[in-house]
Amino acid sequence: MPELPEVETIRRDLERVILHKQIADLEIHLGRVVKTDFLRFIATLQDNHFVRIHRTGKLLQFELAHGEFLLVHLKMTGQLICRLPESANALNAGLIVGGHPMASIDELPNKYTHVEFTFEDGTKLFFNDVRTFGYVELVSAEERADIVGKFGIEPLTQNFLLEDFEKIFQKRTAPLKSILLNQQLVSGIGNIYADEICFRAKVMPDISVSKLSKQEIKRVFNATQNILEKAVLKRGTTFSDYVDAQGKKGGYLPYLKVYQRDGRLCLRCEEVKIQKIRVAGRGTHFCPNCQR
DNA sequence: CTTCTTGTTACTGA
DNA sequence: ATCAGTAACAAGAA
Numbered sequence A: 001m002p003e004l005p006e007v008e009t010i011r012r013d014l015e016r017v018i019l020h021k022q023i024a025d026l027e028i029h030l031g032r033v034v035k036t037d038f039l040r041f042i043a044t045l046q047d048n049h050f051v052r053i054h055r056t057g058k059l060l061q062f063e064l065a066h067g068e069f070l071l072v073h074l075k076m077t078g079q080l081i082c083r084l085p086e087s088a089n090a091l092n093a094g095l096i097v098g099g100h101p102m103a104s105i106d107e108l109p110n111k112y113t114h115v116e117f118t119f120e121d122g123t124k125l126f127f128n129d130v131r132t133f134g135y136v137e138l139v140s141a142e143e144r145a146d147i148v149g150k151f152g153i154e155p156l157t158q159n160f161l162l163e164d165f166e167k168i169f170q171k172r173t174a175p176l177k178s179i180l181l182n183q184q185l186v187s188g189i190g191n192i193y194a195d196e197i198c199f200r201a202k203v204m205p206d207i208s209v210s211k212l213s214k215q216e217i218k219r220v221f222n223a224t225q226n227i228l229e230k231a232v233l234k235r236g237t238t239f240s241d242y243v244d245a246q247g248k249k250g251g252y253l254p255y256l257k258v259y260q261r262d263g264r265l266c267l268r269c270e271e272v273k274i275q276k277i278r279v280a281g282r283g284t285h286f287c288p289n290c291q292r
Numbered sequence B: 001c002t003t004c005t006t007g008t009t010a011c012t013g014a
Numbered sequence C: 001a002t003c004a005g006t007a008a009c010a011a012g013a014a
Helices: A004-017 A038-045 A141-149 A162-169 A176-181 A191-201 A214-233
Strands: A023-028 A050-056 A059-064 A069-073 A078-083 A113-119 A124-129 A135-139 A275-279 A282-286
Touching (some): A176 A282, A191 A282
Antiparallel strands (some): A050 A059
16 A cells, blocks of 8 residues: 555656656556546657656656646555666666565566556556556646645645644544545555554544644654654555565565554553554554553 | 455535 | 545455
């Protein structure tokens, strides 16, 4: 489940290898995941090139040379996997980015590859998705601005201010976790980091935000920044057998304190076990001793 | 076989 | 108009 840190990692990796390279070939293996008319999709992308890759929350936006945008949302199991041509030097022989489950880049495309780009230098970009919730879509600059405008505040920008964060909680009664997961209020947080943020802030995920003190809101604000910053630094969280080109696993997994740790001793207090409940329709992990 | 997994949205009711 | 809660979607794992 790629969230802000995973999608940002993908954005940064791809920006280093696909910008300004002409799209020489384009194959759509599963039309269902392309939300744009097939002919327009091909006609717009063929021989075009990306000039920049943007991210808003979990939504990637590949800016094309003439101002249109290719939107890519990975939803739960989407992947963007890039394979450099064999002529590239050995250190850069393969670059794997994206979620899980893992696919060997030498075996791509596989049965979960739905869209395949080939760039002029032989670089390949595969859009894979096991559950096909993800999509790619072409939009104009205006449409892109409308879509991006509906997202809430971005946690890792200068626009992320305590003052604005506090306003989100005013006149609301929903559980804290459902506010954190609401992309129209705060963008980029998913199920893993929502639990980790609540734990770090020492607040129960199911507490009504109307009952949060100013101090607690500030702790949630700080935890959001700290957790997401570190997760980006560690290139996201991986649960399965994902490895990058250097054979290294996703770096944030060892830092998780509560997610998928139910039944195991709390790493902070070492007194009680992490519990799992359902909040906002999602599996939710917390320490009953550390969080109030 | 059933149950669980999650990002987002449609829908319902207040 | 706004907010909150739930179901639905897909398909694989257990």
